[in-house]
Amino acid sequence: MENLELFKLLGDATRLSIIRMLAREDSFVELIASSLNLTSATVCYHLKKLEGAGLVRCSRSQFYKIYALNREIFDRSLTDLVLTAELPVDPEEKYRREVISTFIKGGRLVSIPVQQKKREIILRHILTRFETGRDYDEREVNAILIEFHEDYCTLRREMISFGLMSRDHETYRVIE
Amino acid sequence: MENLELFKLLGDATRLSIIRMLAREDSFVELIASSLNLTSATVCYHLKKLEGAGLVRCSRSQFYKIYALNREIFDRSLTDLVLTAELPVDPEEKYRREVISTFIKGGRLVSIPVQQKKREIILRHILTRFETGRDYDEREVNAILIEFHEDYCTLRREMISFGLMSRDHETYRVIE
DNA sequence: TGAATGATTAGAAAACTGTCTAATTACCAT
DNA sequence: ATGGTAATTAGACAGTTTTCTAATCATTCA
Numbered sequence: 001m002e003n004l005e006l007f008k009l010l011g012d013a014t015r016l017s018i019i020r021m022l023a024r025e026d027s028f029v030e031l032i033a034s035s036l037n038l039t040s041a042t043v044c045y046h047l048k049k050l051e052g053a054g055l056v057r058c059s060r061s062q063f064y065k066i067y068a069l070n071r072e073i074f075d076r077s078l079t080d081l082v083l084t085a086e087l088p089v090d091p092e093e094k095y096r097r098e099v100i101s102t103f104i105k106g107g108r109l110v111s112i113p114v115q116q117k118k119r120e121i122i123l124r125h126i127l128t129r130f131e132t133g134r135d136y137d138e139r140e141v142n143a144i145l146i147e148f149h150e151d152y153c154t155l156r157r158e159m160i161s162f163g164l165m166s167r168d169h170e171t172y173r174v175i176e
Numbered sequence: 177m178e179n180l181e182l183f184k185l186l187g188d189a190t191r192l193s194i195i196r197m198l199a200r201e202d203s204f205v206e207l208i209a210s211s212l213n214l215t216s217a218t219v220c221y222h223l224k225k226l227e228g229a230g231l232v233r234c235s236r237s238q239f240y241k242i243y244a245l246n247r248e249i250f251d252r253s254l255t256d257l258v259l260t261a262e263l264p265v266d267p268e269e270k271y272r273r274e275v276i277s278t279f280i281k282g283g284r285l286v287s288i289p290v291q292q293k294k295r296e297i298i299l300r301h302i303l304t305r306f307e308t309g310r311d312y313d314e315r316e317v318n319a320i321l322i323e324f325h326e327d328y329c330t331l332r333r334e335m336i337s338f339g340l341m342s343r344d345h346e347t348y349r350v351i352e
Numbered sequence: 353t354g355a356a357t358g359a360t361t362a363g364a365a366a367a368c369t370g371t372c373t374a375a376t377t378a379c380c381a382t
Numbered sequence: 383a384t385g386g387t388a389a390t391t392a393g394a395c396a397g398t399t400t401t402c403t404a405a406t407c408a409t410t411c412a
Contacts (some may be wrong), residue, residue: 004189010258011187013180014400023230025257029359042401044360063410083199105275143307173374190370205389218371221388239380239388 003081006073009053014038015046019069022056028064036158040117061131096121109149126155127164127174136172141165179257182249185229190214191222195245204240237307240326272297283324288334296338300333303340303350312348317341 009015021027034045047067050056058067066122099121103110109126113119123142129144130136136144138156159165159172166173182285185191193212197203209335218351223243234243250348275297289295305320306312312320314332321328335341335348342349 004187004192007183007187007192009187011180011183011185012400016183016258018182019258022366030357039402041403042362045400048360060409065359071255074254077253078257079247081194081254082195082250188370192364206387215372217387217391221370224390236379241389 004054006081009055011047012046017051018043018046018047018050020161022067022069025070026066026068028066030064032067034166042089044064056129059128059131069123100125104148112149112151112154119158121156122161123155123164127159130165130174138170138172141172179260181229182231182257185225185231188222189246190218192217194222194226198243198245199247202244203243204242206240207325208243222263234305235304236308240348284323288325288327290329293346297339298329299334299340303335306341306350314346314348317348 010019014036018032019031021035027039029043029047032038032047033040034173047056047058051058051067055070055073056067057070058065059127060066092116095147099113100119103113103118103122104125109122126145126148130145141156142152145155156172160167164175166175186195190212194208197208197211199264205216205219205223206212208223209216209303212219227234227243231246231249232243233246234241236242256314275289275294279289279294279298280301289298302321302324305323306317317332318328321331325331330346336343340351342351
């Protein structure tokens with residue numbers, strides 16, 4: 001019973017407001033909180049729920065954590081949602097989550113997957129820690145990668161060879 | 177804030193089950209209750225909520241009150257529902273409700289509307305007290321109509337002239 | 353490194369919701 | 383009218399949810 005969860009999330013005034021704000025434009029906890037006259041704690045509580053259900057995703061940008069709406073989730077008709085007992089989970093996405101939860105424990109990469117497909121999933125996951133549209137020097141890249149695994153060199157090299165990041169001398173950048 | 181209400185209603189496992197049952201086939205309180213292992217009181221509680229929001233309608237048939245799903249409510253996309261703050265109430269339906277609440281107080285018709293449009297709305301409303309697909313003799317028809325207004329003769333005549341019921345000698349029938 | 357700022361978590365209070373039992377009401381059939 | 387059946391209401395209880403404050407954590411910048 002999975003659509004139920006979706007309706008529960010949508011069935012709260014505060015959360016709907018948050019979703020509507022994010023539909024207009026990406027935002028971050030404090031801004032949302034002050035717009036809605038709530039504490040950061042409250043907004044955080046709701047965003048965690050929304051994120052857990054995949055309605056929202058977040059990336060860090062300098063000071064802030066930017067939350068954005070996952071719009072594709074909403075591209076379904078009520079009839080489908082109501083009459084379908086089970087939400088037909090995208091098998092691709094299901095697999096992705098399984099791989100991530102297998103290889104990443106407590107935020108650390110337990111080992112670098114050997115299978116190319118799994119390796120790419122993990123690399124893409126790690127990639128979300130980087131901002132798009134800005135340059136990183138090698139030191140910064142290493143600092144982020146080492147949070148996941150001691151062998152940051154392999155990770156860095158693989159980011160390049162999977163075409164996820166570009167390298168120009170000492171400068172790295174996420175390929176969008 | 178009106179769509180919120182819709183999501184709240186859908187965000188309960190029991191209510192979703194009820195809705196799914198009704199999507200399959202019209203049903204009545206006790207049957208739903210026994211299917212879902214709940215008491216009638218509980219099912220009644222939910223059906224009232226659903227009816228209040230117009231998701232469900234009910235008509236009496238002999239012993240039972242038959243509940244049916246208002247399927248047109250579900251013909252919208254999630255995106256619309258989420259991003260539209262106000263649900264655009266059908267103005268026709270809004271008007272209909274106003275007329276009914278103006279002319280019917282405590283289940284009784286305070287007066288028979290003079291305006292044809294309003295008169296038809298009221299007649300159609302009264303018509304829901306009749307079952308479709310079965311014959312009534314004049315005595316039965318009168319018995320039902322008199323609950324609404326002492327002048328049951330006018331009501332009966334108007335049912336015919338508005339084409340809502342057919343008459344063949346002493347036999348009346350709802351026209352579907 | 354340390355100060356500042358934003359995000360998160362923990363814990364508790366308050367409000368809300370779904371469910372039940374028991375009593376009552378509404379309707380139908382004889 | 384009366385008895386039976388279905389539906390509803392009232393009241394109580396338990397569980398869940400939202401929200402806050404205060405404390406802690408994480409990240410950036412000087």
